[in-house]
Amino acid sequence: QKEVEQNSGPLSVPEGAIASLNCTYSDRGSQSFFWYRQYSGKSPELIMFIYSNGDKEDGRFTAQLNKASQYVSLLIRDSQPSDSATYLCAADSGSGAGSYQLTFGKGTKLSVIP
Amino acid sequence: EPEVTQTPSHQVTQMGQEVILRCVPISNHLYFYWYRQILGQKVEFLVSFYNNEISEKSEIFDDQFSVERPDGSNFTLKIRSTKLEDSAMYFCASSGGTGFLNTEAFFGQGTRLTVV
Numbered sequence: 001q002k003e004v005e006q007n008s009g010p011l012s013v014p015e016g017a018i019a020s021l022n023c024t025y026s027d028r029g030s031q032s033f034f035w036y037r038q039y040s041g042k043s044p045e046l047i048m049f050i051y052s053n054g055d056k057e058d059g060r061f062t063a064q065l066n067k068a069s070q071y072v073s074l075l076i077r078d079s080q081p082s083d084s085a086t087y088l089c090a091a092d093s094g095s096g097a098g099s100y101q102l103t104f105g106k107g108t109k110l111s112v113i114p
Numbered sequence: 115e116p117e118v119t120q121t122p123s124h125q126v127t128q129m130g131q132e133v134i135l136r137c138v139p140i141s142n143h144l145y146f147y148w149y150r151q152i153l154g155q156k157v158e159f160l161v162s163f164y165n166n167e168i169s170e171k172s173e174i175f176d177d178q179f180s181v182e183r184p185d186g187s188n189f190t191l192k193i194r195s196t197k198l199e200d201s202a203m204y205f206c207a208s209s210g211g212t213g214f215l216n217t218e219a220f221f222g223q224g225t226r227l228t229v230v
Contacts, residue, residue, distance in 0.1 A: 034218075042224075043221040044205070045221070046220060049218060088156075100147075101170045103159065104156050104158070105156065107156065
């Protein structure tokens with residue numbers, strides 16, 4: 001069973017602080033990992049993806065991947081109240097080219113306090 | 115900015131009826147997907163579609179479900195003989211893909227299906 005685990009939260013951080021979101025995955029064959037943001041009642045919105053070990057930065061967001069530990073994280077710097085949402089971690093667990101499927105975690109609810 | 119569009123935004127149907135959910139993926143994308151999210155639960159994969167055929171499907175995607183790309187732009191999910199437990203938000207997604215690695219999968223705004 002391919003699983004992606006996330007702490008459901010809620011995670012509360014003050015405005016301007018760094019929010020740290022974590023995720024582990026079970027399928028060692030997963031190659032690509034994604035972070036989505038989902039506001040209540042809305043569709044998942046892609047923040048970034050990562051497939052190489054190490055860090056990947058995009059603006060205020062940094063994704064980190066450690067394949068040996070099967071661990072993915074997302075750091076949000078200078079958190080804003082508008083960042084308050086549920087953050088979904090997803091791992092691609094398809095069988096290869098043309099056979100992609102995302103396995104999602106349950107999401108971590110982030111609340112940024114003004 | 116290109117986006118995935120879904121219609122209708124909300125569909126109410128009686129148990130046992132058939133519904134068709136429609137999607138227009140991003141035009142240069144090659145991979146198409148359906149996911150669903152039951153209220154309060156995680157997003158679940160249903161099916162992926164590439165080169166005019168199903169490439170992956172989950173245990174949820176049984177004979178009750180089918181997908182079709184009837185023309186060059188639309189991608190549909192048909193649910194036959196709907197059940198109460200089919201009530202969920204259904205998301206269509208599409209992605210480009212670069213061979214072995216999946217790339218960004220963009221989601222449509224969803225169709226909320228309510229079976230009564």
